Amino acid sequence: MKVVVNLRFYGGIKEIGGNKILLEDCGTKIFLDFGMSFGKRGKYFEEFLTPRSANGIGDFLTMGLIPDVKGIYREDLLIHFGKKPEETDIQGVLLSHAHADHANYISFLHKNIPVYCGQTCKYILEAIDEQSKRDIENEVLNFRERPIHRSNYRIPPIKRKFNTFRTGDKIKIDSLEIEPIHIDHSVPGAYGFIIHTSKGPIIYTGDLRMHGSHSEMTDDFIKVSEEVKPIAMITEGTRIDVKSSNESEANVYNKSSKEIIENKNLTIVDFNFKDVDRFRTVYKISKDLEKKLVISFKHACFLEKYHKDKKINSPDSKDENILLLKPKRLTGTYIDTDYTDQYIKKRLDYPNIITSEEITKKPNEYMVVLNFWYFNMLVDLKPYNGKYIHSLSEPFNEEMEISYKRMMNWINFFDLNFVQSHCSGHIFGGDLKKLIETVKPKLLFPIHTEKPGVFRKLSMKTKMVSEGKKYAI
Numbered sequence: 483m484k485v486v487v488n489l490r491f492y493g494g495i496k497e498i499g500g501n502k503i504l505l506e507d508c509g510t511k512i513f514l515d516f517g518m519s520f521g522k523r524g525k526y527f528e529e530f531l532t533p534r535s536a537n538g539i540g541d542f543l544t545m546g547l548i549p550d551v552k553g554i555y556r557e558d559l560l561i562h563f564g565k566k567p568e569e570t571d572i573q574g575v576l577l578s579h580a581h582a583d584h585a586n587y588i589s590f591l592h593k594n595i596p597v598y599c600g601q602t603c604k605y606i607l608e609a610i611d612e613q614s615k616r617d618i619e620n621e622v623l624n625f626r627e628r629p630i631h632r633s634n635y636r637i638p639p640i641k642r643k644f645n646t647f648r649t650g651d652k653i654k655i656d657s658l659e660i661e662p663i664h665i666d667h668s669v670p671g672a673y674g675f676i677i678h679t680s681k682g683p684i685i686y687t688g689d690l691r692m693h694g695s696h697s698e699m700t701d702d703f704i705k706v707s708e709e710v711k712p713i714a715m716i717t718e719g720t721r722i723d724v725k726s727s728n729e730s731e732a733n734v735y736n737k738s739s740k741e742i743i744e745n746k747n748l749t750i751v752d753f754n755f756k757d758v759d760r761f762r763t764v765y766k767i768s769k770d771l772e773k774k775l776v777i778s779f780k781h782a783c784f785l786e787k788y789h790k791d792k793k794i795n796s797p798d799s800k801d802e803n804i805l806l807l808k809p810k811r812l813t814g815t816y817i818d819t820d821y822t823d824q825y826i827k828k829r830l831d832y833p834n835i836i837t838s839e840e841i842t843k844k845p846n847e848y849m850v851v852l853n854f855w856y857f858n859m860l861v862d863l864k865p866y867n868g869k870y871i872h873s874l875s876e877p878f879n880e881e882m883e884i885s886y887k888r889m890m891n892w893i894n895f896f897d898l899n900f901v902q903s904h905c906s907g908h909i910f911g912g913d914l915k916k917l918i919e920t921v922k923p924k925l926l927f928p929i930h931t932e933k934p935g936v937f938r939k940l941s942m943k944t945k946m947v948s949e950g951k952k953y954a955i
């Protein structure tokens with residue numbers, strides 16, 4: 483029998499994220515990630531025009547947000563859409579990290595498909611789950627069978643099967659042996675994979691970088707990848723066209739702290755709380771400048787998971803330098819009965835809760851972590867003439883531009899001083915070219931990139947992939 487390894491790519495080909503890669507070898511079938519593609523979704527949907535969960539899987543399939551592949555989807559969703567339920571022949575999903583464009587559409591997958599991910603990645607998925615409202619697009623850990631009838635509200639959700647690993651572990655899925663190896667990215671618990679197939683090793687990079695706080699982890703991945711002499715490598719290429727700069731976590735610290743020292747009023751910081759390195763940077767600034775760091779109840783869910791993880795050296799949400807900002811709900815008077823969300827209710831007895839009104843009394847004693855979606859709280863925080871540290875990437879698509887403009891209107895309204903201070907989670911073009919030349923795969927598959935053309939200039943044998951087409955190795 484002729485042995486062939488087949489790869490099929492869905493999403494993440496000429497766009498950033500949405501990776502769903504089907505690998506087939508000797509009858510074993512696994513997915514490498516199963517993420518949401520913001521590009522595909524944003525083409526037809528937006529904030530108030532969303533795919534309907536009341537149509538099962540229908541809106542997602544019809545509009546091409548998920549591929550039409552047999553035997554991979556939840557039976558309840560297929561039936562709800564008037565299709566026949568299907569048995570699955572997929573033996574697992576290897577999840578590289580907890581970002582939505584790699585993880586979220588696991589929500590649609592058949593309940594018998596187990597998910598393999600890092601232990602820390604699972605903790606982050608749990609934190610996301612704790613503080614998010616249930617939605618058909620974020621049912622990664624567990625799901626409720628559709629359609630949901632009002633009378634069935636008490637039926638508990640169905641839990642997915644998760645197998646977690648740490649670096650050094652080896653995973654066996656039928657005929658495949660997989661080595662997950664830690665890499666540095668803007669979320670902890672991120673992995674690249676070496677997949678030993680019947681034809682030889684295939685490398686999948688996931689998302690990674692070499693200029694972050696833990697470049698040694700990416701170095702480990704590159705070293706092993708080179709040693710196994712891979713027959714193919716599937717690589718991310720988000721910033722293949724970006725030249726190296728002095729961007730680093732240390733520079734985020736230096737620039738931000740210098741700006742905050744000069745500020746006599748309130749400091750607002752915005753960053754992604756899934757980025758534990760950034761949290762550490764901001765936390766260190768607050769301690770060094772003797773200010774209290776004010777976070778939200780949502781952030782507390784993440785912090786408590788980080789604190790629980792022995793591999794991450796992170797303070798608890800009740801740390802003496804941390805305060806939780808109480809949001810206004812219902813009556814707007816902060817009484818206990820105003821709060822119905824479980825993630826807030828269970829933390830209302832914490833000793834370190836503060837309100838916006840208390841912060842306005844001594845604004846320069848605090849640094850408030852506030853994401854754009856909660857900017858209406860600026861009305862209470864009154865941060866006039868303060869500083870706003872934007873520790874996120876700059877907008878890279880039309881939708882983000884619109885939000886960015888709106889954000890700037892708020893910044894200008896309160897006469898906030900705007901400071902951009904960020905370090906990307908994705909590898910620079912030059913570093914990626916070096917990585918590829920070191921690992922020397924026989925064949926290269928670039929994905930997760932808006933600039934695939936840049937890869938054509940490499941000396942490596944490179945395959946530009948198309949959606950859904952089969953590539954035999």
Ligand SMILES: [Zn+2]
Nearest residue numbers: 579581667689
């Ligand atoms: Zn990522």
